[in-house]
Amino acid sequence: MSGKVIQTLRKSSLASMLSEAEMRMLASCGRIYEYLPEQNIFSGDGHDERLYLLRDGKVDLRLIVNTETGQCRGKVHVELNTPGEPFGWAAWINSNHIGASARALGVVSVAALDLAKLEDTNIFFKLSLRMSQLLYARLQEYGICPPNIQALLQMKHLLQG
Numbered sequence: 440m441s442g443k444v445i446q447t448l449r450k451s452s453l454a455s456m457l458s459e460a461e462m463r464m465l466a467s468c469g470r471i472y473e474y475l476p477e478q479n480i481f482s483g484d485g486h487d488e489r490l491y492l493l494r495d496g497k498v499d500l501r502l503i504v505n506t507e508t509g510q511c512r513g514k515v516h517v518e519l520n521t522p523g524e525p526f527g528w529a530a531w532i533n534s535n536h537i538g539a540s541a542r543a544l545g546v547v548s549v550a551a552l553d554l555a556k557l558e559d560t561n562i563f564f565k566l567s568l569r570m571s572q573l574l575y576a577r578l579q580e581y582g583i584c585p586p587n588i589q590a591l592l593q594m595k596h597l598l599q600g
């Protein structure tokens with residue numbers, strides 16, 4: 440199954456930051472799952488720390504932000520339909536402040552990467568930076584968090600370093 444997982448990973452925006460060896464190591468932690476229409480892929484309780492990559496179909500991604508400062512607040516539904524699109528942030532966020540859940544909109548196929556099985560901390564660090572950047576950009580795109588150019592520039596610098 441890791442062949443299908445690595446094919447999906449190669450279509451992802453994560454592929455540009457990983458070497459071929461790193462992609463193979465990450466793919467070895469993955470499995471392909473199929474979901475039926477309206478079936479939950481993961482809930483917002485923060486217990487599912489897998490990283491998901493969309494293979495086929497459409498996913499309703501729901502993001503809810505509730506911070507004490509009030510700078511970031513709100514909820515949004517985002518339709519994911521691009522093969523390779525990564526989602527699932529439980530490994531990197533506090534579920535008391537940011538909730539993410541996903542459900543299938545039709546028949547959906549995903550590659551689920553079990554990060555607990557990943558033995559390379561360098562790969563996990565790269566994923567952490569990229570997934571945090573993607574989440575923050577999505578929250579800004581939908582008006583949940585105000586734009587912060589300095590934070591984006593700092594993340595870009597960290598990703599290139």
